[in-house]
Amino acid sequence: MSAGLRSWLLVVLALLSSGAAAHEMSMAEMEVRQISPREFLWQWTVSGNRPANEVLTPVWPDGCQDEDNIVRCGDAGLQGVLTIKGIGKVYSAAMIRVYWRDAPMSVYTIAAGQPRARLSGPSDGASPGPGAYLYLGIEHIMLGVDHLLFVLGLLLIVGDRWMLLKTITAFTVAHSITLAVATFGIAHVPAAPLNASIALSILFLGPEIVRRWRGETSFTIRHPWVVAFAFGLLHGFGFASGLAQLGLPDSQIPLALLLFNIGVEIGQLAFVFGILLLERSFRLLECHWPRLVERLPGYLVGTLGAFWTIQRVVILLRSVA
Amino acid sequence: MRRAVGTTLVALAAIVVASPAHAHLVETGFGAFYDGIAHFAVSLADMLIVIALALFAGLRGTRAARHAMFALPAAWLVGGALGALWPTASIWPVSTTLSLALTGALVALDAKLSDASVTAFVIVAGALYGFVNGATMTPGGAGGLALLGAVCAIFFVNTILAAEVTVLPVGWPRIAVRVAGSWIAATGMLMLGWLARPTLA
Amino acid sequence: MNTHRPWKLSVAGWAALLLFAPATVLAHQEIGQITGFASGFLHPISGFDHVLAMVAVGLWGAVLGSPAIWVLPVAFPVTMAFGGLMGLLGVPLPGIEIGIAASAIVLGIMVLAQLRPPLWAAAILVAFFAIFHGYAHGKELPEGASALLYSFGFVVATGLLHLVGILLGEAHRWAVGRQAVRAAGGGVALAGLFFLWQAVAA
Numbered sequence: 001m002s003a004g005l006r007s008w009l010l011v012v013l014a015l016l017s018s019g020a021a022a023h024e025m026s027m028a029e030m031e032v033r034q035i036s037p038r039e040f041l042w043q044w045t046v047s048g049n050r051p052a053n054e055v056l057t058p059v060w061p062d063g064c065q066d067e068d069n070i071v072r073c074g075d076a077g078l079q080g081v082l083t084i085k086g087i088g089k090v091y092s093a094a095m096i097r098v099y100w101r102d103a104p105m106s107v108y109t110i111a112a113g114q115p116r117a118r119l120s121g122p123s124d125g126a127s128p129g130p131g132a133y134l135y136l137g138i139e140h141i142m143l144g145v146d147h148l149l150f151v152l153g154l155l156l157i158v159g160d161r162w163m164l165l166k167t168i169t170a171f172t173v174a175h176s177i178t179l180a181v182a183t184f185g186i187a188h189v190p191a192a193p194l195n196a197s198i199a200l201s202i203l204f205l206g207p208e209i210v211r212r213w214r215g216e217t218s219f220t221i222r223h224p225w226v227v228a229f230a231f232g233l234l235h236g237f238g239f240a241s242g243l244a245q246l247g248l249p250d251s252q253i254p255l256a257l258l259l260f261n262i263g264v265e266i267g268q269l270a271f272v273f274g275i276l277l278l279e280r281s282f283r284l285l286e287c288h289w290p291r292l293v294e295r296l297p298g299y300l301v302g303t304l305g306a307f308w309t310i311q312r313v314v315i316l317l318r319s320v321a
Numbered sequence: 322m323r324r325a326v327g328t329t330l331v332a333l334a335a336i337v338v339a340s341p342a343h344a345h346l347v348e349t350g351f352g353a354f355y356d357g358i359a360h361f362a363v364s365l366a367d368m369l370i371v372i373a374l375a376l377f378a379g380l381r382g383t384r385a386a387r388h389a390m391f392a393l394p395a396a397w398l399v400g401g402a403l404g405a406l407w408p409t410a411s412i413w414p415v416s417t418t419l420s421l422a423l424t425g426a427l428v429a430l431d432a433k434l435s436d437a438s439v440t441a442f443v444i445v446a447g448a449l450y451g452f453v454n455g456a457t458m459t460p461g462g463a464g465g466l467a468l469l470g471a472v473c474a475i476f477f478v479n480t481i482l483a484a485e486v487t488v489l490p491v492g493w494p495r496i497a498v499r500v501a502g503s504w505i506a507a508t509g510m511l512m513l514g515w516l517a518r519p520t521l522a
Numbered sequence: 523m524n525t526h527r528p529w530k531l532s533v534a535g536w537a538a539l540l541l542f543a544p545a546t547v548l549a550h551q552e553i554g555q556i557t558g559f560a561s562g563f564l565h566p567i568s569g570f571d572h573v574l575a576m577v578a579v580g581l582w583g584a585v586l587g588s589p590a591i592w593v594l595p596v597a598f599p600v601t602m603a604f605g606g607l608m609g610l611l612g613v614p615l616p617g618i619e620i621g622i623a624a625s626a627i628v629l630g631i632m633v634l635a636q637l638r639p640p641l642w643a644a645a646i647l648v649a650f651f652a653i654f655h656g657y658a659h660g661k662e663l664p665e666g667a668s669a670l671l672y673s674f675g676f677v678v679a680t681g682l683l684h685l686v687g688i689l690l691g692e693a694h695r696w697a698v699g700r701q702a703v704r705a706a707g708g709g710v711a712l713a714g715l716f717f718l719w720q721a722v723a724a
Contacts, residue, residue: 142355274477281484285387365670429596496592503596504677507603511656511673514603514610 028052028094032071032078034101040071040078050090057085061119082117084110092139093132107252133243133256137263140242141271146198146308147235148271153205153301155275157212157224168272170225174232175239176261182240183257189237192316198238199308201231206302213295239264357470360458366417367471368478370450373424373505374443375479376498379486380431385439386483392440394476396447397454401468404455414516417453420446422509428502431495558668562675565659566683571622571717572655576680578629578710579648580687581703584694585633590641591691594648595684599677601649605656606676618658619721625651626714633707 030052032042044052060066061080064073071078084094087110096108096117108117109132141147154171158164181187204227208220220227243260282289361367371393378389424446427434434442455468489495566572579598583591608615615621628647631637639647659676690706693699 143352277481278477281390281480284383284484284488285390285480286383287387287390365668365674369670369674426600429600500592500596500681503600504681507599507677508670508674510600510603511606511610511676512670514607515669515673517607518610518612 028056028091030058030094030096032096032098034078034099035070038073038075038077040073040098042066042069042071052091052094055086055090056094059083059085078119080119082108082110082119092143093136133259134263134266136242137239137260137265138267139263140239140260141264141267144238145304146202147238147268149301149304150198150202150205150231150235151268151271152275152297153202153209153305154224154228155272156209156298156301157205157221159221163224166225167228168268170229171232171235172265172268174229175236175264178233178236179239179243179261179264180236180257182237183243183253191241192312192319194234194237194241196309196312196316197234198231199305199312201234201305202301203305203309204231206298206305209298209301213298353464353466354470354473357458357467357472358474360467361471361474366421367450367454367475369505369508370417370421370424370446371475371478372482373421373428373502374446375482376428376486376502377424378439378443378479379483379489380428380495380498381434381436381439383487385436386487388436388440389443389483390476390480392443393447393479394472396444397451397475398468398472400448400451400453401455401458401472402465403448404452404457405459405465405468406455408456408459413449413453415513417450418509418512418516420449422506422513425502425504425506425509429499429506430502431499558671559675562672563679565676566655566679569659570713571626572659573683574710574713575622575625575629575651575655576683577687577690578626578633578707580684580689581633581691581706581710582629582644582648582687583684584688584691585636585703586638586641586644590644591688593641593645595681595688597645597649598652598684599680600652602652602656602680603673603677605653606659606673607656608653609657615654615657618654620718621651621654622658623714623717623721625654626717627711628714630707630709630711630714634704634711635707636704 029045030042031045032040035041042058044056058066059082060071061073061078061082063076063080064071064078073079078098082096087094094110096110098106098108098119100106106119108119110117151168151171154167155164158167178187182189205220208218208227211218212221239260243256361371374389374393375386378386378393424442426432427442451472454471458467458471486498489498566576576598579594583594586594605615629651632647691703694703
């Protein structure tokens with residue numbers, strides 16, 4: 001292994017240590033139970049790597065006081081604006097479920113793009129606002145380095161515009177199908193094996209890119225859209241994990257699903273478009289890269305795919321054992 | 322050569338990974354890297370100078386634009402790192418605005434500078450703005466990753482814009498670029514007036 | 523990337539840049555910045571005397587044809603900014619309102635009479651009047667607004683008004699359009715007379 005290659009591997013390792021961490025979508029969940037007309041018991045129910053109460057502080061509506069996880073409100077009850085300090089750092093969003101004594105549960109979402117929830121008493125249908133889902137979708141793809149890397153791998157394989165269109169469409173259709181399937185609860189894939197197979201799908205593209213460099217051909221190179229569709233089904237389940245954590249009431253699923261999916265597509269298309277524009281610019285500016293630089297994106301896809309596969313298989317085995 | 326590039330990149334990656342970013346000037350909720358991009362996108366002064374430099378380099382042809390493609394982000398990054406080291410330094414509003422007006426004027430005049438002069442100009446302007454960027458972002462809590470995000474966004478905007486300008490046909494499209502340059506020059510000149518005013522008022 | 527056929531994304535690329543452009547302006551979190559751009563942008567549009575003079579510059583440019591068609595609209599914002607600079611520095615400039623009214627009269631007559639002086643003369647004339655326009659309006663920055671965004675909005679609005687004038691002036695290519703352009707020039711000159719009367723009476 002040449003010194004150059006070794007340096008690159010180091011770079012890759014340095015990058016992926018941040019990339020891998022960035023992808024874990026962490027959503028805090030809070031449960032609020034009405035124990036008397038003006039008293040509510042609350043607690044964080046689900047936490048990620050760091051306990052939610054260490055990094056998040058709820059700011060209750062005016063007129064409500066918090067004492068040892070019991071919120072006492074005035075005559076108005078639990079009404080007004082709820083914000084959570086610390087959202088957007090360790091936790092990208094928080095979901096708040098309010099269990100009323102005499103009314104159906106209300107669900108609110110607070111995220112960096114939707115920093116406040118307007119609590120409006122027990123009769124409320126509780127809609128977190130469509131913007132939050134769209135934002136969540138964009139966020140999920142932008143921080144989803146593994147999804148973007150898979151798309152990058154596809155871009156490196158496809159030959160022309162028409163094939164690119166087919167491939168990206170196939171990927172989109174496939175992940176939209178499984179995203180819907182998972183969100184409606186028709187099918188469920190446990191996280192550990194899913195993450196491992198998503199990593200495997202990226203690793204799979206590595207050798208195909210090398211074949212492409214060597215001028216060889218393969219089924220994937222001739223029909224990249226088939227591969228994009230097949231693996232897109234997997235990635236859709238991955239996207240669903242971002243949405244599923246919201247624990248949406250049934251009535252809101254279609255809208256949330258649609259907007260979340262649109263958010264994902266916006267992010268994905270922006271990525272594809274950006275890469276294509278850059279590629280065009282490099283050609284217009286007659287850039288002659290050293291071969292290593294030219295092949296760096298391919299190496300990136302392959303090495304990161306391999307790293308994640310190993311990492312996630314280890315996690316999978318640990319969870320089984 | 323290749324080894325040098327590799328080593329440099331390792332060093333850069335180490336800097337980026339090592340420096341934590343806590344609070345940010347513009348919070349996207351997506352992390353420091355995206356915050357850096359957003360910071361650039363909403364900073365009109367930064368955006369204008371990058372657009373102006375890209376138009377300038379693009380008008381001077383493929384070679385100049387290619388050199389600027391590397392020179393601008395690199396100068397910005399180095400300037401930003403230096404600015405982060407001395408965050409108390411003044412933000413030099415007069416020199417940044419002057420360089421903005423000057424770049425706009427060079428675009429408007431379609432000034433036929435040599436490739437080397439273009440690169441030198443781009444480096445000076447980029448380092449200046451980068452320095453101010455680093456000096457102002459750091460007290461706001463933005464770290465190396467945010468700076469890298471901003472530099473990536475600058476690389477993207479500059480590269481694409483400059484490349485597209487190089488292939489514009491002679492005639493209206495190139496004139497439109499020169500008109501855009503005159504607008505930037507005019508904006509810079511008005512801005513100079515604003516900067517000069519408080520001292521007299 | 524190993525793409526065999528070149529991507530012809532030029533149009534799409536520019537469209538994307540244009541799509542992103544408003545976002546970069548609108549994305550500002552501080553309200554003061556939005557007001558900066560908006561008030562700068564609205565300023566030249568809100569004054570009828572300015573609108574007419576700027577459209578007249580575009581019209582005259584179209585009448586004169588290349589290269590004046592773009593030299594004049596380039597000269598105007600730059601010297602207008604210079605006028606604004608003078609105003610901000612407190613350099614005294616007498617008879618601003620009269621100068622602005624005169625600019626509408628002279629530019630209107632130029633378009634009406636289809637006068638074609640040499641390029642340098644036309645540029646100097648336009649630049650001279652631009653100073654008055656910049657002087658009068660460059661310095662009215664609202665409290666708390668971003669000066670850069672205000673300046674940028676001001677310049678962009680001015681440039682777009684020129685563009686409107688140029689597009690209208692393109693009608694000059696046809697016989698009917700030529701008469702319409704001349705009539706528009708006459709209208710601008712008449713309006714200028716009205717502004718002059720106002721300026722003197724005030």
